[in-house]
Amino acid sequence: MNAILETTNLTKTYQSGASELTVLDAVNISIPPGSTAAIIGPSGSGKTTLLGLCAGLDRASSGIVRLDGMDITDLDEGQRAKLRRESIGFIFQDFQLMPNLTAIENVVIPAELQGKKGSETSARAAQLLKRVGLGSRMKHYPKQLSGGEQQRVAIARAFIHEPKILFADEPTGNLDEESSKLIEEMLFEINKELDTTLVIVTHDNELAKKTQHIIQLKGGKLISG
Amino acid sequence: MAYRDSRAAKLKLALFSASIIFGVAALVVIGSLRYNLNDSVKSQSKSLLGADLQLSARKEFSKEANDLTAQIGGDQAKEISFSTMMTVGENPQPRLVSIRAIEPGFPFYGTVATTPADAWQSVHSNAKGGVLVEESFLLSMQSKIGDMVKIGKLELPIIGTLDQAPPSSSGFAGMNPTVVTSFDTIRGSELLSSKSLSFHSTYFKLPALTADMQISDEFQAAFDAERLRSVTATQRSERIEKTINNLYLFLNLIGFSSLFLGGIGIAGAIHIHISERLTSVATLRCLGCTSAKAFAIYFIQGVFMGALGTLLGLISGCGLIAVAAYFAQSLPGVIPFDITIEPVFTEIVKAAGIGFIISVCFALLPLLKLRKISPLAALRNEGAELESGQKSGFRDPLRWLIILTLAATAFLLAWLDNRELGRGLATARGYVSFLAVTFGLLLSCGLFLRWVLKLCVRPSWPITIRQGFSALYRPNNQTSIFMLSIGLGVFFLFTLIFTQNVLLQWLSPDRLADTPNIFMVDIPPEDTSKARETIQKAGSTPLADAPIIQLRLTSIKGKSVDEIFREQAEQKKQFNNTNKKEEGQIPKWVLRRSFRSTFRSELSDTEELVSGEWIGTYDASTATPSLLIPISMEAEIAANLGVNVGDTLTMEIEGFGEEINLKIASLRKVDWRSMNLNFFIVLPQGAVDDYVAFNILTAHSASPETRAELQQAMFAKWPSVSVIDLSLILKTVQSVLDAAGKAIQAMALFTIITGSIVLISTLLSGRKIRTKEIVLLRTLGASQGQIARILAIEYTLLASIATIAGTGLAAIATALLSSFLFENEAYTFPWSQLLIGASSVIVITVTLGMLLSRGIANTPPMHALKAG
Structure with a gap:
C-alpha cells in the first residue's frame, strides 16, 4: 500500500552562531492512509519540527517529504498554503481559535479559505459541532467556552474540509483528565468515520498506544517507527 | 526589574514615548515665541508708536x-x-x-x-x-x-x-x-x-x-470733551501684547490637544504592553511579589517613557525655535520690529512639567489594572483577566484622582498663561470643554460607525471581508485610539482647510457678480448724476448712491456726551478700586465716532425693521423748532448706546456747526455682510437734505479692464474722488488669510505628527495580536493574497471610520460657519477637497498599516505550533 506520508532522510538544521544545530537528523518515516500514528519523544527531540515539516509549515534543510504521493519539499509558500487548505487539518495544544469569531464561524474558516461558503458549509459546521457536543453553543465566543470545549471546536474545524491527513500537536496537553479522555475519543471516532489519517505529537504514552504506529524520536534521530 | 523587563521592548517603549514629543515641543515653541514677541514689544513700545x-x-x-x-x-x-x-x-x-x-x-x-x-x-x-x-x-x-x-x-x-x-x-x-x-x-x-x-x-x-499713562489719565477728560482718541506707547504695546496673547491661547490649544493626544497614545501603548506582560506579572505574584511592587515595575517604565518623551520634546522644541530664529533673520521686515527668537527657560520648565505630568497620568490609567491582577492569572486566560479589571475601573477612586489631576493640569496651564484666576479658569474651562467635546464626539462617531458596520456584515460575505470587519472588535483592538489619532488630526486639518476655503469663497470677487464692487467716495452732491453718466460711459453699471450727513453725538436722552464721559470716568475709577467689571458703560468709540448717516424714504433690501415705526419722509417746512426728527437706528448700536424707540438724541451736523434733535422712531437689523450701503442712522427724506457733506456711489464693474477705465474716467473729472475697488481689498484680505492659514496649519502639523506617531505605535503594539491571527490563518491554508486582503480591509475600515468621523466633524463646523456667512446665498461646499483629503488620509493610513504589517504576512506558520 502507498504511504500517504513519507519522509526520506529528512533533516533540519539551524545556524546557531558559528555552529550548526541539527534538530532533525535524516528521519525516514512512512504512514499508510487512514491509519493513526503518534510521534513521541522527550522535549527537544524534534517532534514538533517533524510535524511542521510533514505538514508543510516549514522547509527542510535536506531530505524529502512526500504527502499523498506529492513531493512537497520544493513547493513555494503559495503551493504549500493550497496543500494545507485542501488536504491537511490541524489541532493545536492551545486550541488557536479566533477570539473575535463565534464557535461556528471558527469552524467554517478552512472551508471558506477554499472559497466554499453558503448553507451547505454552515450546515456541515453545525453538524460537526453537534457531533462534538456543542450544538447548543454554536454562537458562543471562545472566551465563553472552557478549554475542553474550545478544543472540541478546534476538532470540528479540523474536519470541516475533510482533510486527507490531520496533524494534532499535543491535543490534550492543556486539558484535564476528563476532558482529555473525551477529546481523545472524539478524535479517534471522527477520524475513523471520515477515514482520515491522524498524526499526533504527544508526550502521553497512553495516548500513543492507542495509535497504530508509534514514531519515537530522541535527539532528532528516529529511534523506532 | 523594571529595566530588565523593558529590555526586550526597549525600542517599542521608546516609540511610545515619542507620542508626546511634538506636544511638548509645541508648548515650548508657542510659549517661547509669545515671550519673545511680548518682550520685544515691551522693550520697543515707544518705537512701535514712534512717540510717547x-x-x-x-x-x-x-x-x-x-x-x-x-x-x-x-x-x-x-x-x-x-x-x-x-x-x-x-x-x-x-x-x-x-x-x-x-x-x-x-x-x-x-x-x-x-x-x-x-x-x-x-x-x-x-x-x-x-x-x-x-x-x-x-x-x-x-x-x-x-x-x-x-x-x-x-x-x-x-x-x-x-x-x-x-x-x-x-x-x-x-x-x-x-x-x-x-x-x-x-x-x-x-x-x-x-x-x-x-x-x-x-x-x-x-x-x-514723564510717564505717558500719567499724562493720558490727567488729560483724559479733556480728550473726551474734544473727542480726541488718545494712544500712549504703553497702551499700544499692551494692545499688541493682547493680540499676541489671544493668538497664543488659540495656538496653545492646538499644542495642548497634541500633547493630550500623545498622552492617550501612551495610555493605549501601555495597555497593550501590560496585556502582553500579564502572565509575567501573575507569575511574579505567584513567586511572592506584592501587587505594589509589580505595579512599581511598570510605573517606573511609564515614568521613564514620560521623561524620555518630555526630554526629546524639549530638545525638538528648542531646535524648532532655532529654525524659526534662522528664518526670522533671513527674512528681515517680516516682523515690524526687532525680535530675538530664543528658547525661554520658564517656558521650557512649564512644558517639561506639563508634558511629564500628562504622560505619567496617562500611563497610570492602564497601569492601575495591574494592582488587581491575581496570581491565578498565571494559570488562566490572560485576556479575560485584564478585561475584568477594566470593568471595575470606573469605581476605582485612584482612576478618578488621575482624571482630576489631568483636568487640574489643564487648569494650571491656562492659569500660568493668564496669571489671572478668572480669565485662567475661563480659558481652562474652554480647553477642557473643547477636548472633552472633540474627543467625545470622535469616540461617539467611531462607536456609532462600528455599530453600523456590524449591522452591515453578512455571513454570506467572503471570509477575507468578514475577518477584516471582525478585527474592529477583537480584544485589545485599540479602535478608539485609532479614532483619536487619525480623527483628531483630520478634524483639525480639514476644519482649517474647509474654513479657509469657505472664507476665500466668501471673499471671492466672483461672489460680487451682481453686487457693488466699486465704491466712489467724496462725490460732490451736485455732481451725482454726472458721475452716474460717467460710470455708464466707462462700461460699468451705476448702482446705489447715498448722500452722506456726518453726525456727532452731543447728548443722549437729555444728558450731554461730555457729562456721560465724566460719569463713566468716575465709574471707571470706582471699578478699578473695587476690581469690579465695567458694566453698562457706553463704549468710548461710539460716543466719539462720527456717524456717517444718510436719508431716504424706504428701507433697503438688507435691512429689517425690528421695532417701532419706519418714517420715510419729514416736512421741514412745517416743522417747529421743538419738533424732533424721527430716525431709524441700527439695533446693536442702539443697544451700545442704551437707547430704544422713543428715546431722544442731539447730534451735531459736522461741517455745518448746527445741532439737530432726533427721536428714535424705529430700530433696524442690518445685514452688514452685504456689500450694499449700510448705515447706523437713517434719517427721513426732507429733514437734513441741505446738509449733505458728500455722496457715495456704488457701481458694478465686470472686469479688471472696465474697473481700470472707470478709475481713469473718474480721476480725470474728479481727482479727489476715491474709487475703491473692492476686489483689490478682497485680494489683500485673501492674502492675509492665506498667510494666517499657513501659520495655523503649521501648528496643526504638530497634532498631525503626534497623531501619526500614535498611529504607528498603535499599529506596532497591535502587531502581536495580528501576527497570531494571521499565522493561524496561514497554517489553516490562507494564501498570502487572502492575508493581504484581510489586513487591507481592516486598515481601510479603521482609517475610513476615523477619517469619516474627523471629516464629519470638520464638515459640520464648516457648514455652521458657511450657513452664518452665506445665509440663503448659494455656496459650494468643498466636496472635492473633502473627497481628495479623506481619500488621501485613508490611502496613507492603509499604506502605513500594510508597510508596518509587512513581516506579519511572512511569519512562518510554524509559529502557530511553537507558540503553544
Missing part, C-alpha cells in the same frame, strides 16, 4: 484741541492721513493710496529707513516737496525714483522708497499702498479741503521722566 502719546481725530483739531496739545507740551509732530487716487509717471491708471503727510521730527523713537538713505530728510527739505512710496508699489506701477505722481491737482516727484515706514497705529495700514510726504506739502495744497475723510494726529515726545 498720539492724539487723533477724524477732523482737523479745533482751537480747544490745539490749546490742549500746547498744554501737554513736549516735542510734537502732526500727521494728516487719508485715502485718495494717485497716478504715477506716464501711467494713466490711478491707484487708491493711503497718503501720510507728516511733520519732520517724527518718529521720535525708532527710525524710518529709505532708499536713498537721506530720502526721508529730502521729503521735508525739498522745495518742490516730494513723496516716498513702497518699493513693491513702484514696481507694480512700472515706475522709478524721479517720476512724478499726481494727487488731485498736486504733482510731486518720487524722492525714494520706504524700506521701513514711519510707525502707524492704524489697524488698516497695508490695505492700500502707503505714500509718505511732508505735512506742509499737503497743508499748502487745496487737496485737503476737498477730502471729507481725513485723519488728523499729533504725536508727542514727552519730557524725560
Whole structure:
C-alpha cells in the first residue's frame, strides 16, 4: 500500500552562531492512509519540527517529504498554503481559535479559505459541532467556552474540509483528565468515520498506544517507527 | 526589574514615548515665541508708536484741541492721513493710496529707513516737496525714483522708497499702498479741503521722566470733551501684547490637544504592553511579589517613557525655535520690529512639567489594572483577566484622582498663561470643554460607525471581508485610539482647510457678480448724476448712491456726551478700586465716532425693521423748532448706546456747526455682510437734505479692464474722488488669510505628527495580536493574497471610520460657519477637497498599516505550533 506520508532522510538544521544545530537528523518515516500514528519523544527531540515539516509549515534543510504521493519539499509558500487548505487539518495544544469569531464561524474558516461558503458549509459546521457536543453553543465566543470545549471546536474545524491527513500537536496537553479522555475519543471516532489519517505529537504514552504506529524520536534521530 | 523587563521592548517603549514629543515641543515653541514677541514689544513700545502719546481725530483739531496739545507740551509732530487716487509717471491708471503727510521730527523713537538713505530728510527739505512710496508699489506701477505722481491737482516727484515706514497705529495700514510726504506739502495744497475723510494726529515726545499713562489719565477728560482718541506707547504695546496673547491661547490649544493626544497614545501603548506582560506579572505574584511592587515595575517604565518623551520634546522644541530664529533673520521686515527668537527657560520648565505630568497620568490609567491582577492569572486566560479589571475601573477612586489631576493640569496651564484666576479658569474651562467635546464626539462617531458596520456584515460575505470587519472588535483592538489619532488630526486639518476655503469663497470677487464692487467716495452732491453718466460711459453699471450727513453725538436722552464721559470716568475709577467689571458703560468709540448717516424714504433690501415705526419722509417746512426728527437706528448700536424707540438724541451736523434733535422712531437689523450701503442712522427724506457733506456711489464693474477705465474716467473729472475697488481689498484680505492659514496649519502639523506617531505605535503594539491571527490563518491554508486582503480591509475600515468621523466633524463646523456667512446665498461646499483629503488620509493610513504589517504576512506558520 502507498504511504500517504513519507519522509526520506529528512533533516533540519539551524545556524546557531558559528555552529550548526541539527534538530532533525535524516528521519525516514512512512504512514499508510487512514491509519493513526503518534510521534513521541522527550522535549527537544524534534517532534514538533517533524510535524511542521510533514505538514508543510516549514522547509527542510535536506531530505524529502512526500504527502499523498506529492513531493512537497520544493513547493513555494503559495503551493504549500493550497496543500494545507485542501488536504491537511490541524489541532493545536492551545486550541488557536479566533477570539473575535463565534464557535461556528471558527469552524467554517478552512472551508471558506477554499472559497466554499453558503448553507451547505454552515450546515456541515453545525453538524460537526453537534457531533462534538456543542450544538447548543454554536454562537458562543471562545472566551465563553472552557478549554475542553474550545478544543472540541478546534476538532470540528479540523474536519470541516475533510482533510486527507490531520496533524494534532499535543491535543490534550492543556486539558484535564476528563476532558482529555473525551477529546481523545472524539478524535479517534471522527477520524475513523471520515477515514482520515491522524498524526499526533504527544508526550502521553497512553495516548500513543492507542495509535497504530508509534514514531519515537530522541535527539532528532528516529529511534523506532 | 523594571529595566530588565523593558529590555526586550526597549525600542517599542521608546516609540511610545515619542507620542508626546511634538506636544511638548509645541508648548515650548508657542510659549517661547509669545515671550519673545511680548518682550520685544515691551522693550520697543515707544518705537512701535514712534512717540510717547498720539492724539487723533477724524477732523482737523479745533482751537480747544490745539490749546490742549500746547498744554501737554513736549516735542510734537502732526500727521494728516487719508485715502485718495494717485497716478504715477506716464501711467494713466490711478491707484487708491493711503497718503501720510507728516511733520519732520517724527518718529521720535525708532527710525524710518529709505532708499536713498537721506530720502526721508529730502521729503521735508525739498522745495518742490516730494513723496516716498513702497518699493513693491513702484514696481507694480512700472515706475522709478524721479517720476512724478499726481494727487488731485498736486504733482510731486518720487524722492525714494520706504524700506521701513514711519510707525502707524492704524489697524488698516497695508490695505492700500502707503505714500509718505511732508505735512506742509499737503497743508499748502487745496487737496485737503476737498477730502471729507481725513485723519488728523499729533504725536508727542514727552519730557524725560514723564510717564505717558500719567499724562493720558490727567488729560483724559479733556480728550473726551474734544473727542480726541488718545494712544500712549504703553497702551499700544499692551494692545499688541493682547493680540499676541489671544493668538497664543488659540495656538496653545492646538499644542495642548497634541500633547493630550500623545498622552492617550501612551495610555493605549501601555495597555497593550501590560496585556502582553500579564502572565509575567501573575507569575511574579505567584513567586511572592506584592501587587505594589509589580505595579512599581511598570510605573517606573511609564515614568521613564514620560521623561524620555518630555526630554526629546524639549530638545525638538528648542531646535524648532532655532529654525524659526534662522528664518526670522533671513527674512528681515517680516516682523515690524526687532525680535530675538530664543528658547525661554520658564517656558521650557512649564512644558517639561506639563508634558511629564500628562504622560505619567496617562500611563497610570492602564497601569492601575495591574494592582488587581491575581496570581491565578498565571494559570488562566490572560485576556479575560485584564478585561475584568477594566470593568471595575470606573469605581476605582485612584482612576478618578488621575482624571482630576489631568483636568487640574489643564487648569494650571491656562492659569500660568493668564496669571489671572478668572480669565485662567475661563480659558481652562474652554480647553477642557473643547477636548472633552472633540474627543467625545470622535469616540461617539467611531462607536456609532462600528455599530453600523456590524449591522452591515453578512455571513454570506467572503471570509477575507468578514475577518477584516471582525478585527474592529477583537480584544485589545485599540479602535478608539485609532479614532483619536487619525480623527483628531483630520478634524483639525480639514476644519482649517474647509474654513479657509469657505472664507476665500466668501471673499471671492466672483461672489460680487451682481453686487457693488466699486465704491466712489467724496462725490460732490451736485455732481451725482454726472458721475452716474460717467460710470455708464466707462462700461460699468451705476448702482446705489447715498448722500452722506456726518453726525456727532452731543447728548443722549437729555444728558450731554461730555457729562456721560465724566460719569463713566468716575465709574471707571470706582471699578478699578473695587476690581469690579465695567458694566453698562457706553463704549468710548461710539460716543466719539462720527456717524456717517444718510436719508431716504424706504428701507433697503438688507435691512429689517425690528421695532417701532419706519418714517420715510419729514416736512421741514412745517416743522417747529421743538419738533424732533424721527430716525431709524441700527439695533446693536442702539443697544451700545442704551437707547430704544422713543428715546431722544442731539447730534451735531459736522461741517455745518448746527445741532439737530432726533427721536428714535424705529430700530433696524442690518445685514452688514452685504456689500450694499449700510448705515447706523437713517434719517427721513426732507429733514437734513441741505446738509449733505458728500455722496457715495456704488457701481458694478465686470472686469479688471472696465474697473481700470472707470478709475481713469473718474480721476480725470474728479481727482479727489476715491474709487475703491473692492476686489483689490478682497485680494489683500485673501492674502492675509492665506498667510494666517499657513501659520495655523503649521501648528496643526504638530497634532498631525503626534497623531501619526500614535498611529504607528498603535499599529506596532497591535502587531502581536495580528501576527497570531494571521499565522493561524496561514497554517489553516490562507494564501498570502487572502492575508493581504484581510489586513487591507481592516486598515481601510479603521482609517475610513476615523477619517469619516474627523471629516464629519470638520464638515459640520464648516457648514455652521458657511450657513452664518452665506445665509440663503448659494455656496459650494468643498466636496472635492473633502473627497481628495479623506481619500488621501485613508490611502496613507492603509499604506502605513500594510508597510508596518509587512513581516506579519511572512511569519512562518510554524509559529502557530511553537507558540503553544
